[in-house]
Amino acid sequence: MMKTYDVIIIGGGPAAIVTGITIKKFFKEKSVLMIKEEADGLVPCGIPYVFHLLGNDAGKNKMGPKPFVDLGGEVIVNTAVQVDKDQKDVTLKSGEKFGYGKLVFATGSRPTVPDFIPGYDLQHVYYVKKSYSYIQELASKISGFKNIVIVGGGFIGAEVAEQLAATDAKVTLIESEPLCFSKAFSPELSAIATEALKKSGVNVMTSTLVKEIVGENNTVKQVLLADGNRIEAEAVIFSIGYKANTQLAKESGVELNRYGDIHVDNYGRTTVEDISACGDCAQAFGFLTGRSDVIKLASTATAEARTLGHNIFGIRIKKCIFGTLGVFSTEINGIAMAAAGANENSAAEAGVNLISAKFSSPDRHPGSLPGVSDLTVKLYASPVDGSIIGGEAWGGKSAGEIINIISMAIQKSITVFELVSFQIGTHPLLTSSPVNNPIIRAAEELVYQISYQ
Numbered sequence: 306m307m308k309t310y311d312v313i314i315i316g317g318g319p320a321a322i323v324t325g326i327t328i329k330k331f332f333k334e335k336s337v338l339m340i341k342e343e344a345d346g347l348v349p350c351g352i353p354y355v356f357h358l359l360g361n362d363a364g365k366n367k368m369g370p371k372p373f374v375d376l377g378g379e380v381i382v383n384t385a386v387q388v389d390k391d392q393k394d395v396t397l398k399s400g401e402k403f404g405y406g407k408l409v410f411a412t413g414s415r416p417t418v419p420d421f422i423p424g425y426d427l428q429h430v431y432y433v434k435k436s437y438s439y440i441q442e443l444a445s446k447i448s449g450f451k452n453i454v455i456v457g458g459g460f461i462g463a464e465v466a467e468q469l470a471a472t473d474a475k476v477t478l479i480e481s482e483p484l485c486f487s488k489a490f491s492p493e494l495s496a497i498a499t500e501a502l503k504k505s506g507v508n509v510m511t512s513t514l515v516k517e518i519v520g521e522n523n524t525v526k527q528v529l530l531a532d533g534n535r536i537e538a539e540a541v542i543f544s545i546g547y548k549a550n551t552q553l554a555k556e557s558g559v560e561l562n563r564y565g566d567i568h569v570d571n572y573g574r575t576t577v578e579d580i581s582a583c584g585d586c587a588q589a590f591g592f593l594t595g596r597s598d599v600i601k602l603a604s605t606a607t608a609e610a611r612t613l614g615h616n617i618f619g620i621r622i623k624k625c626i627f628g629t630l631g632v633f634s635t636e637i638n639g640i641a642m643a644a645a646g647a648n649e650n651s652a653a654e655a656g657v658n659l660i661s662a663k664f665s666s667p668d669r670h671p672g673s674l675p676g677v678s679d680l681t682v683k684l685y686a687s688p689v690d691g692s693i694i695g696g697e698a699w700g701g702k703s704a705g706e707i708i709n710i711i712s713m714a715i716q717k718s719i720t721v722f723e724l725v726s727f728q729i730g731t732h733p734l735l736t737s738s739p740v741n742n743p744i745i746r747a748a749e750e751l752v753y754q755i756s757y758q
Contacts, residue, residue, distance in 0.1 A: 335618075459489070
């Protein structure tokens, strides 16, 4: 007789794990099964550091469902090949079949494969897959190559390039835009980040297009650029984005949006009764426009997963996410950089007016203390009511948490007028001076722009 679970989750990444933990924590009596393709998983954002900082060992970046299992959840390592929404069951590759009361797609995303570039399928052409076995094998192989080309200057591509450049490999990064990180950062911060990447030893080629991967004996030999130049390469790593892994959902009759993401409402519910979705496979809405957006981050995925888990058996907690902000952070060549919400580029695309101001100060006080870094905060606000709609921070490691403060300010519609009286705690060894807190001082400049100009 077929076993039936109250909830079946298909997937094993951050969204799947957090969904499972939330359900088992708040609905202890419910039976929950997670179906995942690999026994071991990876922390997605930690993948670049496997190639150097973690010593070429994917095992040091391992992530698994143990917290879910500890709460009483069950896990099967297999591949779901069919979902019957009418019979409410899932068939596995092994032939096993399980029934469900509720089903969650948390199938994540897969790297975009540029099949329009000749040679994309040669040997030694790789992708940054969120697969433990694939990354472990890639880390082992890549350590033997001296000439490596990376295509794509977003976060993953740039971070992989920086890590590989630290291993004595000759690394060239090719980016089609004039600056790296330009989809997430403002032009100012993109320029700072691109310069930091160059100083880390990466040969950065921007405003450059790949025409062909040239092979010899079916193996990578060179990268041919659109301008006719050729780069010697023993290996090529493509990092040009991710697409939702939604083929199974589509085949089961779940509606997708124009990007191929699963169409969901504010609570992760699909167009099919008792089927939900969250994480990279589900659609996101831009907070400025309310339109579908393509932001695939583990931090976003887990926020969606918590909302879904709490509300899967009926709405208990009203969803307060008014759209996906996109909160990004990275560190290149020792400079921490982070962004949240709107900047000049995204605001212009959405037709939104904004003003901006920035302030820099040492991240400890006095600035003569050892280990001090300059910390710069840039705030973007509405010129009408002063509400914070974006921000960036760069400098020392505290930028990574400063951006989370700014993200909260955006989510709670805090204005620059409120930030001027923001009550903070300070300490010489931990923070900027209370006289020169960069968030407050940047907000103060925006108040001046709105009220006195």
